[in-house]
Amino acid sequence: MALDSKIPHGPIQNKWTDYKNHINLVNPANKRHIDVIVVGTGLAGGSAAATLAELGYNVKAFAYQDSPRRAHSIAAQGGINAAKNYMGDGDSTYRLFYDTVKGGDYRSREANVYRLAEVSGAIIDQCVAQGVPFARDYGGLLDNRSFGGVLVSRTFYAKGQTGQQLLLGAYSAMNRQIARGKIEMFNRHEMLDVVKIGGKARGIIARNLITGEIERHSAHAVVIATGGYGNVYFLSTNAMGSNATAAWKIHKKGAYFANPCFTQIHPTCIPRSGDYQSKLTLMSESLRNDGRIWVPARIEDAKAIQQRKLKPTEIPEENRDYFLERRYPAFGNLVPRDVASRAAKERCDAGFGVNATGEAVYLDFASAIERYGKIQAKIHNIENPSKEKIYELGQAIVEEKYGNLFQMYEKIVDENPYKTPMMIYPATHYTMGGIWVDYNLMTTVDGLYCIGEANFSDHGANRLGASALMQGLADGYFILPYTIGDYLANEIRTGKIPTNTPEFDEAEKEVTDRINHFLNNKGTKSVDHFHKRLGKVMWDKVGMARNEKGLKEAMAEIKQIREEFWRDVKVPGSAYEMNPELEKAGRVADFLELGELFAKDALMREESCGGHFREESVEMDGEQKGEAKRNDAEYAFVAAWEYKGEPADAVLHKEQLEFKDIELKQRSYK
Amino acid sequence: MDLTLKIWRQKSATDKGKMVDYKVTDISEHMSFLEMMDVLNEQLVNKGEEPIAFDHDCREGICGMCSMYINGEAHGPDRGVTTCQLHMRMFKDGDTITIEPFRAAAFPVIKDLVVDRMAFERIQQAGGYISVNTSGNTQDANATPISKHAADESMDAASCIGCGACVATCKNSSAMLFVSAKVSQYALLPQGQVEAADRVRNMVAQMDLEGFGNCTNTGACEIECPKGISLDNIARMNRELMKAAVLK
Ligand SMILES: Cc1cc2nc3c(=O)[nH]c(=O)nc-3n(C[C@H](O)[C@H](O)[C@H](O)COP(=O)(O)OP(=O)(O)OC[C@H]3O[C@@H](n4cnc5c(N)ncnc54)[C@H](O)[C@@H]3O)c2cc1C
Ligand code: SF4
Ligand code: FES
Numbered sequence: 038m039a040l041d042s043k044i045p046h047g048p049i050q051n052k053w054t055d056y057k058n059h060i061n062l063v064n065p066a067n068k069r070h071i072d073v074i075v076v077g078t079g080l081a082g083g084s085a086a087a088t089l090a091e092l093g094y095n096v097k098a099f100a101y102q103d104s105p106r107r108a109h110s111i112a113a114q115g116g117i118n119a120a121k122n123y124m125g126d127g128d129s130t131y132r133l134f135y136d137t138v139k140g141g142d143y144r145s146r147e148a149n150v151y152r153l154a155e156v157s158g159a160i161i162d163q164c165v166a167q168g169v170p171f172a173r174d175y176g177g178l179l180d181n182r183s184f185g186g187v188l189v190s191r192t193f194y195a196k197g198q199t200g201q202q203l204l205l206g207a208y209s210a211m212n213r214q215i216a217r218g219k220i221e222m223f224n225r226h227e228m229l230d231v232v233k234i235g236g237k238a239r240g241i242i243a244r245n246l247i248t249g250e251i252e253r254h255s256a257h258a259v260v261i262a263t264g265g266y267g268n269v270y271f272l273s274t275n276a277m278g279s280n281a282t283a284a285w286k287i288h289k290k291g292a293y294f295a296n297p298c299f300t301q302i303h304p305t306c307i308p309r310s311g312d313y314q315s316k317l318t319l320m321s322e323s324l325r326n327d328g329r330i331w332v333p334a335r336i337e338d339a340k341a342i343q344q345r346k347l348k349p350t351e352i353p354e355e356n357r358d359y360f361l362e363r364r365y366p367a368f369g370n371l372v373p374r375d376v377a378s379r380a381a382k383e384r385c386d387a388g389f390g391v392n393a394t395g396e397a398v399y400l401d402f403a404s405a406i407e408r409y410g411k412i413q414a415k416i417h418n419i420e421n422p423s424k425e426k427i428y429e430l431g432q433a434i435v436e437e438k439y440g441n442l443f444q445m446y447e448k449i450v451d452e453n454p455y456k457t458p459m460m461i462y463p464a465t466h467y468t469m470g471g472i473w474v475d476y477n478l479m480t481t482v483d484g485l486y487c488i489g490e491a492n493f494s495d496h497g498a499n500r501l502g503a504s505a506l507m508q509g510l511a512d513g514y515f516i517l518p519y520t521i522g523d524y525l526a527n528e529i530r531t532g533k534i535p536t537n538t539p540e541f542d543e544a545e546k547e548v549t550d551r552i553n554h555f556l557n558n559k560g561t562k563s564v565d566h567f568h569k570r571l572g573k574v575m576w577d578k579v580g581m582a583r584n585e586k587g588l589k590e591a592m593a594e595i596k597q598i599r600e601e602f603w604r605d606v607k608v609p610g611s612a613y614e615m616n617p618e619l620e621k622a623g624r625v626a627d628f629l630e631l632g633e634l635f636a637k638d639a640l641m642r643e644e645s646c647g648g649h650f651r652e653e654s655v656e657m658d659g660e661q662k663g664e665a666k667r668n669d670a671e672y673a674f675v676a677a678w679e680y681k682g683e684p685a686d687a688v689l690h691k692e693q694l695e696f697k698d699i700e701l702k703q704r705s706y707k
Numbered sequence: 708m709d710l711t712l713k714i715w716r717q718k719s720a721t722d723k724g725k726m727v728d729y730k731v732t733d734i735s736e737h738m739s740f741l742e743m744m745d746v747l748n749e750q751l752v753n754k755g756e757e758p759i760a761f762d763h764d765c766r767e768g769i770c771g772m773c774s775m776y777i778n779g780e781a782h783g784p785d786r787g788v789t790t791c792q793l794h795m796r797m798f799k800d801g802d803t804i805t806i807e808p809f810r811a812a813a814f815p816v817i818k819d820l821v822v823d824r825m826a827f828e829r830i831q832q833a834g835g836y837i838s839v840n841t842s843g844n845t846q847d848a849n850a851t852p853i854s855k856h857a858a859d860e861s862m863d864a865a866s867c868i869g870c871g872a873c874v875a876t877c878k879n880s881s882a883m884l885f886v887s888a889k890v891s892q893y894a895l896l897p898q899g900q901v902e903a904a905d906r907v908r909n910m911v912a913q914m915d916l917e918g919f920g921n922c923t924n925t926g927a928c929e930i931e932c933p934k935g936i937s938l939d940n941i942a943r944m945n946r947e948l949m950k951a952a953v954l955k
Contacts, residue, residue, distance in 0.1 A: 088841045103762070104828055106869060107770040123849060159843040166845040168837045168898050170862040177852025195862055201769055202865060209836035216832040224825075247817055276764040310737045315745055316766050445767065448785075448792050449739075514841050563752040565745075609757050614719060615818045617760055618752060 040293075040677055040692045043475040044148040049698050050130075053152045056476075057519055061526035068093030071525050072256040072534070074241055075099070076228045076283050078211065079108035080204055080506055081489025082262030084513025087210035090219035092518060094525075097254055098211070099223045099243060101278055101620075106208045109264050109276040110509065113200020114321035114442065116182060116192035117506040119157040124181050128189040130154045137504060138699050140186040140373050141469070141497020142647035142667060144299070144675070147698055148476060149494050156515045157507055161193055163514060167206040171195050184322055184502035186373035186706070192503045197321055197441045203506055207513070226252070227620060228283045229548045231259060231290050231485065234540045238287075238485035242544050244552075246620065249613035251548055253541050255534035258484045258521055261287055262513070265468035265490040267300065269628045269635065270580075271572025273465035274306060274319040280624040281631050284472050284491050292480035293677035293690060295473035295493035297631065298639035301500055301648050302581050303466035304330075304377035307449055308397040317464040318449060320400070321442055322502040325370045327405035327435065328459070330381070332389040332398050334358040339389045349391065349399055349458050360384055368706040375499045375648045376706060378463035379665075382581050385462070392460055401458035406431035463581060467505060469496040469648065470638075473677040473692075477520035478512060481677075486521060488512035493675065498647025552612050555622045560605035564621045567602045571595060571625070571632055579636050584652040588640040592633050592685060599629040633684035638676055641689065644668035660707060669701050708734050708800035712747065714759055715807045717816050720823075724816065726805075740783065740793040741766060741773065761820040768792040768933065771868035774875070775820055776807040781872035781931045789870060789933045809875035813882070813918045824871050826917035827885065833913035834906040835889045837898050857895050864891035866934045873928035873936070879920030884928040886914050887944035888936045894947050904951035911948060 045052045063071065071094050075086040078100045086098040100108060120133040133154035138145055161179070165171065171193050172180040181190040195202035214220040225246040232240040232255070240255035266281035267273035288294045305320045333339045334356050341347035360380055362369045372380075381398045384390070391397050410431025414422040422430070432455050436443065443454050450460070472480050472487040474494055480487050489509040496504065574594045578587035602625070610616040645654040645665035654666045675692040709732045717724030731747050738746075741763055748758035764772040773790040777783035783793045798804065806820065814822040839845060865888070873884035890907050893899025899906070922941060929938045 084841065091840055091842075102764060102770070102772060103824060104771075104869065107764060107772055109765065109770075111770050112765045112767060121848070156843070159845075161848045162845045163839075163841060163843055165848040165851075166837070166839045166898060167841075168861075168893050168896050170858050170865050170892065170896065171848075172862075173853055173855045173858040175855050177854050177858075178849050196866075198769065198862075198866060201868075202862070205865065209831070210841050212828075212832045213836045213838060222828075224828075276770065277766055278764050311735055313735065313738050313742045313746060315739070315742050318767050444787070445792070448788060448794065451737075451794075451796065515843050563749055565749060607752060607755070609752055609755060615760055615821065618758060 040473070040690050041475065042146060042692055043477060044146070045476065049147060049151045052148055053155055060519060060523040063522050063526050063529060065093050067529040069095070071095065071528055072097065073258050073260065073521070074254055074256040075260045075262060076241065077108065077262035077264060077489070077491070078105035079110035079262060079264055079489060080200070080207055080509030081513045082260065083108065083204065083207035083211055084510050085260055085262060085488060085517050086220055087207060087214055088514050088518045089521070090214035096214070096220045097223065097256065098220055099226045099228055101225065101227045101246060103224050105211055105222065106205060108204060109279050110200045110204045110506070112276065113506055114197045114319065115184065115323040116194035116199045116503040117160065117203060118184070118191050118501070118503040119161045119193060119507065120154055120191060121158050121161060123179060124190045126189045128191050132189065133157060133191065135699055136187045137495065137501060138497065139704055140501040141499050142704055143497065143669070143673065143696065143701055144296070144646055144694065145495055145497035146675070146694060147696060151698070152516065153495050153508060153511050156511045159515060160507060160510045164203060164206050167209060169195065169202045169206045182323055183326055183371060185325060185371045185377065186368070186501045192323070194323065197323070197439060200506060203510065207510070229286065229623065230544045231287050232540050232544045233290055233482065234534070234538060237483045239534050240536060240541065242548050247615055249616065251545055253536035253545060255536045257525060257528040257531060257534065258486065260486040260488060260517065260521070261472065261491055262489045263491050265471070266628070266631060267465045267468055269571070269632050270465040270575045271568050272309065272314060272317050274303060274317050277316060280627070282624050282627045284487070285627040285631055287472065287480065287482065287485060289680050291482045291680070292485060292487070293473040293679050294471070294634065295675050295677045296470035296498070296638065297635040297678070298579070298642060298649050299469035299498045299647060300465060301374055301467040301469060302378045302463045303374055304381055304463050305400060305461045306464035306466070307446065308392055308394070308460055308462040318445065319464070319466060320446060320459065320461055322374070324400060324439060324442065327438070328370065328400040328402050329359055329404060330361050330370055330377070330398055330400055331357045331359045332384045332391055336388055339391065342391050343393060343395055358384070358389070365706045372706045373499055373501060378581060379650060381463055397460040397462045399458035400461045402435055402454065403458070406435055406455070409434040467500055469493065469498060469500050473675065477523065478517055479520070479524065484524060486517060488517055498649055551623070552619065555606065555608040555619060556610070556612060558606055558608065560607040562605050562607060564606060564608065564618060564625050567598060567606060568625045568628070570598050571629055574598070575632055575635070579639055582650050582652050583639050585640065588636050591636040592640070595629060595633040595636065596685070599633070602626065602629055630684050634678060634687055637685060637687065638678065641676065642672060644672045646672070661703060661705065667703070673701070708736070708795070708798070710734060710798065711803040713803065713805045716759070716819055718818065720815055720817055734795055736794070736796040738795045739766070739791060740777070740795065741791050743795055759820065760818045763791055766791040769868060771870040774809045774822060774870055774872070776809055776875055778805050781809060781875040782933055787933060787935060789868070809871050811874045811880035811919070813880065814871060814874065826919070827869055827871065827882070829917065830882070830886060830910055830913045831889065834902070834909040837893065838902060851897055853896060861892050861895040864888045864895065864936065864940055867936050868934055870933065872931050872933060874919065876927045876931040877920065878925065878927070879923060881922045882914050882919040883922040883941050883944070884932060884936055886910055887940035890944045890947055891940040894943060903947060904954045907944060907947040908951050
């Protein structure tokens with residue numbers, strides 16, 4: 038099947054408006070007879086469910102947690118972008134569009150990104166109207182901060198809990214519709230397959246996680262909003278339950294999977310401390326507004342630090358290497374995430390890491406505390422303030438800005454980051470890749486949509502900070518409700534979709550067979566055992582730096598782990614009860630397939646771009662020496678994979694990317 | 708360190724349930740409490756026994772899933788943290804730790820340490836929202852300035868994670884802290900004014916229907932709340948209720 042991205046014609050500024058003016062609409066009386074399933078109630082699914090219900094459709098929403106409010110979006114810390122230009126620092130729709138395409142290393146679709154930038158402002162209006170308590174300045178207006186990869190301040194925030202507040206906003210909009218009976222909410226339910234009838238998505242098979250019952254649900258369209266697949270690495274900043282199952286199941290039923298190898302390794306996470314580690318904790322990018330990243334400049338100091346013979350505060354200024362400021366003077370500590378992560382890895386690989394394992398760099402707030410302290414002393418007319426006074430005043434400001442993050446750090450690491458620099462290291466955080474969708478956010482299966490982190494659409498090969506929340510809400514509140522209407526306009530005569538059809542029978546049988554296999558397998562090893570092994574291969578060979586040899590090995594090793602998993606996994610308990618091990622088994626089975634496709638995609642893409650760094654493709658000389666080298670002539674395309682049985686046999690379809698409004702050029706943050 | 712764990716096991720909602728003893732060894736002080744539980748569960752799975760079911764997801768203190776009652780305290784002995792943020796350095800070698808689910812009539816046990824908190828959902832559905840359409844035709848976000856003080860206070864109330872520790876801690880199983888946090892978030896913002904009276908009336912009525920107990924101002928909830936939700940919110944909610952009564 039040829040890929041058609043369905044991008045509307047016309048100048049980029051007019052595409053979305055023209056599109057909306059010409060789509061088919063469903064009249065309110067007919068909407069009452071149309072059912073839509075939304076799987077996932079994070080920012081993307083939650084906002085979509087609420088809006089679709091408000092428009093009049095009957096929505097059935099699903100989440101594996103016990104409440105929509107607990108979706109992983111709740112954990113987003115730093116903020117959400119919008120081109121409001123409230124700061125008057127030159128921001129505009131075009132600039133947000135440009136920054137996002139450039140930040141994504143020119144691997145995203147211009148028309149989608151422009152639309153995202155265009156609706157970004159309305160998101161903030163909407164959220165404020167819903168009672169989201171964004172941070173404000175003393176004049177009562179909204180405050181902004183800066184994130185990496187941009188030169189303006191366009192990030193709106195609610196302390197260090199922006200995702201929480203936005204999700205609670207979407208959740209409240211859902212609650213209003215649940216109360217009216219327009220949304221039927223299925224908490225503690227996991228989608229285990231999609232059902233296609235006559236080529237169209239017509240329903241899902243879900244497991245009730247309390248009783249274990251397998252349920253059939255039908256609808257005129259199905260929306261997947263199940264988040265990213267970062268947990269393929271076992272350790273990531275994602276929630277423990279974040280998974281790829283829904284996305285992988287629809288892939289197996291015909292939805293192409295795009296750019297699986299585009300994964301974001303976030304530079305500022307708390308380093309791992311031992312083998313028992315179950316997840317990694319992010320320290321928000323917003324900290325790079327005020328924190329400076331460094332390692333010792335002298336190898337002997339680094340060694341002494343690693344052996345705990347020296348303290349960071351004892352290293353004088355001249356013996357510190359602020360490597361981001363050194364390498365990227367224009368953007369300094371605020372370079373994009375992929376660039377910052379690689380630079381940290383480069384220093385640690387060279388032996389300059391600052392913890393026992395050598396895998397950590399410092400994020401230091403001492404200069405910021407001093408700077409703020411001096412300003413405060415001036416404001417409060419304190420003459421000749423003592424060093425201690427300045428520190429005290431400065432600390433109060435830093436605490437107001439990042440207090441909860443500092444507390445979180447201290448609880449985990451047991452060190453006071455106001456007194457000694459934080460230690461950080463990159464960790465898997467976000468997946469830019471995902472289900473391929475066209476301009477309508479429809480997958481390659483009719484009537485099957487994919488939104489939020491689960492799709493591939495807007496972030497190319499690297500996502501800028503504070504843009505995922507923006508995309509999730511843009512998709513759910515403002516884009517999908519239009520595009521899905523265009524499709525559903527043809528469904529007004531369809532009538533209720535029955536679930537007693539052979540297609541439902543077959544899908545349900547596949548699901549129960551798999552569950553029975555796990556429970557009857559009588560293997561010897563736990564699900565986590567396999568998940569950890571997969572994670573190690575992914576991190577070592579498909580992580581921050583990749584090469585041909587490693588990727589080929591990874592594909593073979595993952596396949597082998599997968600075969601062993603099916604033979605030897607042990608899942609206790611039974612099918613008709615709450616059984617967390619059974620849930621994990623299903624998710625890990627899917628990760629074990631996705632991981633191999635991921636490596637295959639990385640192997641195919643013989644260029645470095647964004648988060649995908651091929652050691653074979655670096656700049657050899659000039660100002661950019663050592664930086665990642667993109668290959669636009671051969672790889673300016675979206676890789677969309679079609680399922681053919683074994684992941685290794687997946688077939689590649691290319692969506693050529695055209696850059697008409699932004700000139701393709703080397704990304705420079707120097 | 709080596710520990711003895713006394714854990715509530717209950718097969719299903721209808722099962723009676725009992726405390727069962729387990730031993731874990733070589734626990735590092737740097738582990739989180741839930742990582743210690745992972746170690747135990749891995750042991751159980753390897754022995755072919757059913758692991759202990761417990762709720763958790765984000766493991767960073769924000770989703771509100773985790774909900775253990777540890778040594779007689781909701782979320783355990785540390786302050787200002789959820790169960791998932793509790794670290795083993797709070798315990799010492801040889802300790803015996805008692806682990807139970809959050810208990811309240813309105814939170815029936817589903818299995819082992821997992822409880823049903825749907826009562827909280829229904830309270831929110833009764834009025835925990837502002838009736839504004841998500842169409843995008845709202846006024847500009849900066850059209851109505853809101854004092855920094857009000858915005859900050861509203862944010863503090865809004866940081867409740869809906870975990871239910873306040874209910875589990877309260878001798879009356881009252882949900883006042885939770886409900887008042889939501890009511891306060893909106894009461895402090897101009898956007899929340901239009902529906903203020905109905906909101907507080909409906910949410911409180913639903914709370915009573917769910918079988919949560921009365922508030923007798925003991926203040927235990929505030930101490931155990933992982934997010935520092937303050938009793939001031941309860942006072943504010945009571946004022947809102949009185950206002951609503953006058954309007955009626
Ligand atoms: C620690 C952290 C901090 C972040 N900070 C920021 C930030 O500051 N700014 C920013 O822009 N982005 C940030 N991000 C990224 C951003 O939070 C996510 O990309 C975004 O929230 C994803 O939203 P979503 O709606 O697509 O998916 P999610 O919020 O992950 O929701 C997934 C939903 O799908 C459901 N689900 C999953 N699988 C199934 C299944 N099989 N059956 C049924 N339901 C299922 C879940 O229950 C859940 O409701 C952060 C991410 C992390 C990990
Ligand atoms: S008020 Fe505190 S203890 Fe109660 S649900 Fe909210 S966060 Fe949990
Ligand atoms: S697991 Fe999310 S708050 Fe504890």
